[in-house]
Amino acid sequence: QKEVEQNSGPLSVPEGAIASLNCTYSxxxxxxxxxxxxxxxxxxxxxxxxxxxxxxxxxxxxAQLNKASQYVSLLIRDxxxxxxxxxxxxxxxxxxxxxxxxxxxxxxxxx
Amino acid sequence: EPExxxxxxxxxxxxxxxxxxxxxxxxxxxxxxxxxxxxxxKVEFLVSFYNNEISEKSEIFDDQFSVERPDGSNFTLKIxxxxxxxxxxxxxxxxxxxxxxxxxxxxxxxxxxx
Numbered sequence: 001q002k003e004v005e006q007n008s009g010p011l012s013v014p015e016g017a018i019a020s021l022n023c024t025y026s027x028x029x030x031x032x033x034x035x036x037x038x039x040x041x042x043x044x045x046x047x048x049x050x051x052x053x054x055x056x057x058x059x060x061x062x063a064q065l066n067k068a069s070q071y072v073s074l075l076i077r078d079x080x081x082x083x084x085x086x087x088x089x090x091x092x093x094x095x096x097x098x099x100x101x102x103x104x105x106x107x108x109x110x111x
Numbered sequence: 112e113p114e115x116x117x118x119x120x121x122x123x124x125x126x127x128x129x130x131x132x133x134x135x136x137x138x139x140x141x142x143x144x145x146x147x148x149x150x151x152x153k154v155e156f157l158v159s160f161y162n163n164e165i166s167e168k169s170e171i172f173d174d175q176f177s178v179e180r181p182d183g184s185n186f187t188l189k190i191x192x193x194x195x196x197x198x199x200x201x202x203x204x205x206x207x208x209x210x211x212x213x214x215x216x217x218x219x220x221x222x223x224x225x
Contacts, residue, residue, distance in 0.1 A: 031210070031211070032210070032211035032212060034211075034213070034214075036216075042218070042219075043200075043202050043216040043217060043218050043219045044154060044202070044216045045216070046213060046214070046215060046216075049211050049213055051211050088153075088154065090154075092211065092212055093167070095166070095167065095209065096208075096209030096210050096211070096212045097142075097159040097161075097166040097167035097209060097212070098144070098156040098159055098167050098169070099144075099146075099154075099156060099212070099214060100156065101146075101153050101154040101155070101156075102153065103152070103153045104153065
């Protein structure tokens with residue numbers, strides 16, 4: 001059974017701080033990794049994806065991938081109250097035909 | 112900006128009834144997906160669809176479920192005989208390709224089975 005594990009939180013950070021969200025996955029053959037944001041009662045919104053080891057930056061967001069450790073993370077710099085949401089880690093199956101989601105980490109940014 | 116749309120936003124049905132959930136994927140996308148999310152739980156993959164065929168399906172996607180692309184724009188999920196445990200948010204998603212398969216989600220249909 002392919003698994004994606006995330007700490008459910010809540011993770012609480014003050015406004016302006018760096019939020020660090022982590023994810024581990026079980027399928028060594030996975031090639032693509034995604035971070036989605038989900039506000040309560042809404043659908044998942046794609047933030048960014050990564051498929052090479054190392055860091056990938058997009059604005060205030062940085063995704064980090066370590067395939068040897070089967071570990072993906074998302075850093076949010078200068079956190080804002082509007083970043084308060086559940087962050088979902090998703091891992092593609094080897095064929096690229098499905099995403100396996102973690103349960104999500106709830107982030108709360110206080111002003 | 113193009114987006115995935117879904118109708119209806121909320122569907123209430125009686126146990127044992129058939130329901131059809133509808134989706135219009137992003138127009139240049141070739142791969143289509145259905146996911147569900149039971150309240151308070153994780154998003155679960157149901158099925159993927161490409162070139163008028165199912166590419167992959169999960170254990171959840173049993174004989175009670177079917178998918179169809181009846182025309183050039185719509186993508187539907189049918190549940191033949193709904194059960195109480197089918198109550199969930201159903202999300203449609205689409206992607207251009209599979210590597211990487213950046214999937215964009217629709218707003219969802221909340222299905223309530225009474």
